[in-house]
Amino acid sequence: MPFIPHTEQEITQMLATIGVDSMEDLFDEIPAHLRAPELKAIPKGMTEMEVSRLMHQRADKNTKALCFLGAGAYQHHIPAAVWEITTRGEFYSAYTPYQAEASQGTLQLTYEFQSMIAALTAMDVSNASMYDGASSLAEAILMSVRANRKSKSRKILIPTSVNPVYRKTAETIVKGQQIDLVEVPYDGSTGTVTLEQIKQQGEGDITAVVLQQPNFFGCLEAVDEITNWAHDNNILVIAVVNPLLITVLNPPGQWGVSGVDIACGDGQPLGAPMSAGGPYYGLLCCKQALVRQMPGRIVGRTVDLDGKEGFVLTLQAREQHIRRSKATSNICTNQGLVVTASTIHMAIMGAKGLENTAAACFANNNLLVEKLTAISGVKKAFSGTHFHETVLQLDVNAAQVLRALMAKGILGGFDLSEDYPELGTAIMVCTTEMRSEADIEAYATAMQEVLAAGVVSAEKVPATPEVV
Amino acid sequence: MLIFEHSSKGRQGAPQSPVEKASISAIPENLLRKDSAALPEVSELQAVRHYTRLSQKNFSIDTEFYPLGSCTMKYNPRACNTLAMLPGFLNAHPLTPDEQNQGFLSCMYDLQSMLCEATGMAAFSLAPMAGAQGEFSGVAMIDAYHKSRGEHERKEILIPDAAHGTNPATAVMCGFKVREIPTLDNGDVDIDALKQCVGPQTAGLMLTNPSTLGVFERNIEAIAKVIHDAGGLLYYDGANLNAILGKIRPGDMGFDVIHSNLHKTFSTPHGGGGPGSGAVGVAKRLIPFLPLPTVTQEDGNYRYLTAKDCPQSIGRLSAFMGNPGVLLRAFIYMRFLGREGMVRVAEFATLNANYMMAEAKRRGFTLAIDHRRASHEFIITLKNEARDYHVSAMDFAKRLLDLGYHAPTTYFPLLVPECLLIEPTESEAKEALDGFMDALEQILHEAETNPELLHAAPQTLPVKRLDEVRAAKQLDLTYKMS
Structure with a gap:
């Protein structure tokens, strides 16, 4: 029997100890007429050999195309040691570290994680992680409403240059609490939000403003200027960052004169494989003064009875298992195993390794954009600096171009037409350090062939030059 | 020793x-970072050794x-x-x-x-990232359902006092008021009290069955009727x-509506949290209200359903769909078990628990129910x-650690004083159960003869009892490299 060790003899002994005749007697408190039928829609059990064959077959059906797609998940190199150690049974099959003395491995690692994330973001404190970047933004918004006692409006400004799925997730999670998410349009020429546009939406009492750097389009926002304006007006600033890229970009703790109040983002670029969307983790950091408003688990360093250093879950009075209906959030689980991987990843890579990785992403993107925009019918949609993602305007149907590229083994980017119809036929391309010059050359060649073949020209869609 | 304390300036050991x-340099200077982040500088071997050693703690x-x-x-x-x-x-x-x-989507569809088949529900969404998000989705759907029928006055969620803390926290997060329902001494919900609490303000009841008291709610049909009639x-x-x-x-x-913690029933790893x-x-x-995305199938082709397909959905809960790596592990586990294996899970989990309960009673322990x-x-x-003997459930728990057993859940459910909530699961052999009961009996004897042994436990682990008050008062949440 899969994963059940009992012998017939043991079963007999155990039933006798209990004082019943059969296994069925153990369920005699359940009304007979409610008992489940046979679960016919579930296939019969399999051996490991059979399951293994099934899973290899299914895994092999997935594409092996060269990935130039980003939009919130990125293909980075992960040192082999990272998941080798992470999947050691002692990390993999451990519970939440409530019994601190028996969980010092996970607890110390989490303390080191918090320290590394705080160092990367230049923020005072980090928690032990949230589910992912999108839900982390939702919690950051809820946190800002609790923290900004000078504001009564529960009004949050969110530029539309923030990742659309992050905005949708935030909407789902905060809408039960009478919070008003006010969209601020981006500038159609730069792909970034201007202070003027923020001011227009930001009249009266505002609780917080959200800023993503680089923003969803890969463009760089004027973070210093907007942070200073917000703080001058008693508005909290919530940063959404890519933790890899802030090894070279100004970290949120140093935006403007005093740094942002809350920083969040997705930890995936630091050691989590793309894995069809997860598990990743959300990072969440804040200024020291806001730590008691932080949701989720936090590990602190303390001493034991002998004065020896040790680690515990702390400030638990914020959490649902103590405070129940008055907790800062209903969150219980963190993304412990992915945090484990990410901590090991950061330790092995070091700041220099991560900086070189980020710089390579940037350089590769410049090369790709240079090659692609040299092709007639492809141009950059926005002026200004892009980091490792760039929006390209095509003058033919984006979905069809991407499909034709896919047929040539290129996962060519993200089709923006659904989330940003005003951009017309635009795609967003991404490069990480994993894309070699030959990969980039292959993409450019494929794009040239696709456009030249005119497979899509029959359904040519006019680009809408509409400026938002 | 922290990884930071292994650091040497300028060390870079990994290709x-x-x-x-x-x-x-093409990036405007004011947008660039001025200093390097203060991460440890260690060799790959140092990192591997450090984290391997940590795992052993x-x-x-x-x-x-x-x-x-x-x-x-x-x-x-x-x-x-x-x-x-x-x-792949x-x-x-x-x-x-x-x-x-298609390979991945077919696993998710299956x-x-x-x-659905295992729980008797009509449809499932895999989008929630954890139990608390499952609860959030469930309560948000209840809210959306009532509102879609114009019943805006249903603003109250009923929750038995034995429930997990996430239940009331979730209801509040969804904008509801929480009303607690008492539990009888025999572990069943106080149905008379429940009847007093329902009315046109009732949105729903959140129930764990079997309850956190470890017993099956025998009046489940009557409870369902009270709630549905209201x-x-x-x-x-x-x-x-x-x-x-x-x-x-x-x-x-x-x-x-139901949420299933796949990391419990379907054996995906807890991963240290x-x-x-x-x-x-x-x-x-x-x-119509299920969170997005879900996976559908048409003529053997699988695809994600999005907001376009499901306009009444409560929406997205994360950037993509739940934790796919976790979902895959649950899928694989279910294919191992098959329909016959699933029934055995419940049978042997129940056999192990009832065996241990009988043993506990025989060895002189008091059962809550x-x-x-x-x-x-x-x-x-x-x-x-x-x-x-002036020993607490916490003392028992810590002494168990010394004897090589992880402690049971302590002080939960909140209704039972000085409690140990014990769940052996089906995958443990009889020897493990007996060994644990022997340890518990030994501690009971020690409590009587040498309670100091309990108070001072644990002695054999990397640290002794930790000062939690100090941790909360003198907050030290990050190491700052100098």
């Missing part, structure tokens, strides 16, 4: 990144018996990990076009279908689904020992 730093299922009540710490089959980490899955970008992602919906907290898998299904008990999965299932009338069947877990109360 893991491009050797030369490419130029980034953990208890885990792979190394110790872990009878942690309400957490279902069963064996996490190694193959589930290996097969979920095949390159790991290298799949979440926004890969559906046609190129997982949804199997969960126009409310019935929410099933699936934390204890392991106890009844294949034996009785929440859908057949009258539940309208996550990631989890709180897949959520619904009865027919709630299907006597003369009833245990579900997959049961509760010992140490209130007599606390009174007679």
Whole structure:
């Protein structure tokens, strides 16, 4: 029997100890007429050999195309040691570290994680992680409403240059609490939000403003200027960052004169494989003064009875298992195993390794954009600096171009037409350090062939030059 | 010693990144970072050794018996990990076009279908990232359902006092008022009190069955009727689904919405705190409100359903769909078990719990609820020992660690004083159960003869009892490298 060790003899002994005749007697408190039928829609059990064959077959059906797609998940190199150690049974099959003395491995690692994330973001404190970047933004918004006692409006400004799925997730999670998410349009020429546009939406009492750097389009926002304006007006600033890229970009703790109040983002670029969307983790950091408003688990360093250093879950009075209906959030689980991987990843890579990785992403993107925009019918949609993602305007149907590229083994980017119809036929391309010059050359060649073949020209869609 | 304390300035030992730093001078200077982040500078070997040693400071299922009540710490089959980490899955970008992602999507579709069958629900969404997000989705759907019918006055969620803390926290997060329902001494919900509480303000009841007291709610049909007659919906907290898998299904008990902690019943790893999965299932009338995305199938082609297909959905809960790596592990585990294996899970989890309960009683422990069947877990109360020998449930727990057993859940449920909530799971052999009961009996004897041994425990672990007050008062949450 899969994963059940009992012998017939043991079963007999155990039933006798209990004082019943059969296994069925153990369920005699359940009304007979409610008992489940046979679960016919579930296939019969399999051996490991059979399951293994099934899973290899299914895994092999997935594409092996060269990935130039980003939009919130990125293909980075992960040192082999990272998941080798992470999947050691002692990390993999451990519970939440409530019994601190028996969980010092996970607890110390989490303390080191918090320290590394705080160092990367230049923020005072980090928690032990949230589910992912999108839900982390939702919690950051809820946190800002609790923290900004000078504001009564529960009004949050969110530029539309923030990742659309992050905005949708935030909407789902905060809408039960009478919070008003006010969209601020981006500038159609730069792909970034201007202070003027923020001011227009930001009249009266505002609780917080959200800023993503680089923003969803890969463009760089004027973070210093907007942070200073917000703080001058008693508005909290919530940063959404890519933790890899802030090894070279100004970290949120140093935006403007005093740094942002809350920083969040997705930890995936630091050691989590793309894995069809997860598990990743959300990072969440804040200024020291806001730590008691932080949701989720936090590990602190303390001493034991002998004065020896040790680690515990702390400030638990914020959490649902103590405070129940008055907790800062209903969150219980963190993304412990992915945090484990990410901590090991950061330790092995070091700041220099991560900086070189980020710089390579940037350089590769410049090369790709240079090659692609040299092709007639492809141009950059926005002026200004892009980091490792760039929006390209095509003058033919984006979905069809991407499909034709896919047929040539290129996962060519993200089709923006659904989330940003005003951009017309635009795609967003991404490069990480994993894309070699030959990969980039292959993409450019494929794009040239696709456009030249005119497979899509029959359904040519006019680009809408509409400026938002 | 922290990894930071192994650091030496300028050390770089790993060929893991491009050797030369490419130029980034095209980026405006005011947007660039001025200093390097203060991360440790260690060799790959130093990092590997440090984290391997840290791992050895953990208890885990792979190394110790872990009878942690309400957490279902069963064996996490190694193959589930290996097969979920095949390159075809790991290298799949979440926004890969559906046609190129059929292998993964077919697993998700099959997982949804199997969960429907196992729970008796009409449809499932795998989007929730953990139990608490499953609860959030469930309560948000209840809210959306009532509002879609114009019943805006249903602003109250009823929750038994034995419930998990996430239940009331979730209801508040969704904008509801919480009303607690008392539990009778025999572990059943106080149905008379429940009747007094329902009315036109009732949105629903959140119930764990079997309850956190380790007993099956015998009046479930009557409770369902009270709630449904009042126009409310019935929410099933699936934390204890392991106890009844294949034996009785929440859908057949009258539940309208359920979340299942796949990291409990379906054996995905707890990972030292996550990631989890709180897949959520619904009865027919709630299907339009399921969180996105879900996976559908047409003529053997699988695709994600999005907001365009499901305009009434409560929306997205994360950037992509739940924790796919966790979902794959659950899928693999379910294919191992098959329909016959699922029934055995409930049977042997229940056999192990009832055996341990009988042994506990025989060895002189007081049961919180006597003369009833245990579900997959049961509760010992140490209130007599606390009174007679001045030892607490915490002391028992810490002494167990010394003897090589992870402690049961302590001080939960809150209703039972000085309690140990014990859940052996089906994957433990009789020897492990007997060994644990011997240890518990030894500690009972020590409590009587040498309580100091309990107060001073643990002695054999990397640290002794830790100063939690100091941790909370003199906050030290990050190490600052100088």
